[in-house]
Ligand SMILES: [Zn+2]
């Protein structure tokens with residue numbers, strides 16, 4: 001039975017996800033000031049700053065995240081920056097880490113192949129537009145994330161290129177040119193930042209109808225119209241939550257399975273052999289029976305070490 005509806009309760013914490021490709025003249029100086037701001041607000045998370053922009057995800061008390069958003073929007077460079085906001089019960093990061101890097105999202109593109117999304121990028125589609133585009137004929141949906149992210153959840157019918165490095169992506173495009181030529185190519189990633197360059201890269205390789213999901217999976221799940229429709233599984237996030245719900249429609253399902261018994265298992269665990277630490281799906285029953293190990297080798301590895309042999 002449904003319990004009585006109660007008014008929504010404001011959660012004590014929020015998680016913010018945001019990025020902006022914009023020229024930052026002196027990233028080192030910016031970082032110094034920005035670290036002070038984050039520390040004074042008691043935020044935790046990961047922020048990368050570069051001369052091409054900012055990429056961040058932070059958690060903090062709701063009052064502090066509100067102040068952070070305000071402070072960022074007061075800066076003309078970030079006045080238009082969109083924050084994707086999740087409610088949380090507490091911090092989802094152990095500490096604050098803020099760094100300067102050449103690339104604000106690690107794609108491993110050499111400088112000569114790098115993409116400026118302000119110059120070339122795919123057409124941005126809102127969640128509703130993206131959903132409608134997926135229903136059209138002659139559409140290819142490309143998952144712009146890593147394989148372990150796609151394993152936890154992805155759009156129905158999406159292709160996961162399984163490439164370790166974006167540097168290899170042009171070659172992948174050439175190898176698959178036959179299947180891609182003349183199609184509408186849709187790309188998506190977690191929050192939209194990787195697709196800014198990925199869709200630009202696809203256009204640079206000579207494909208014309210290239211689209212990207214604006215705001216990524218996270219925004220797609222929050223959109224009141226699509227409510228995550230046709231996203232299957234959970235969205236991988238780089239914090240203590242690991243996976244977050246996206247699909248709030250009847251098309252919701254679990255796509256990951258226990259590696260031992262094959263039952264549906266939506267939660268990642270890390271193989272307990274420290275040298276391995278691979279992210280694996282093992283259901284609670286099998287964790288009890290086999291332990292949280294990816295293989296016999298890893299299980300025996302740890303047993304031997306603990307026995308001191
Ligand atoms: Zn199992």
Ligand SMILES: [Zn+2]
Nearest residue numbers: 271276294298
């Ligand atoms: Zn292992």
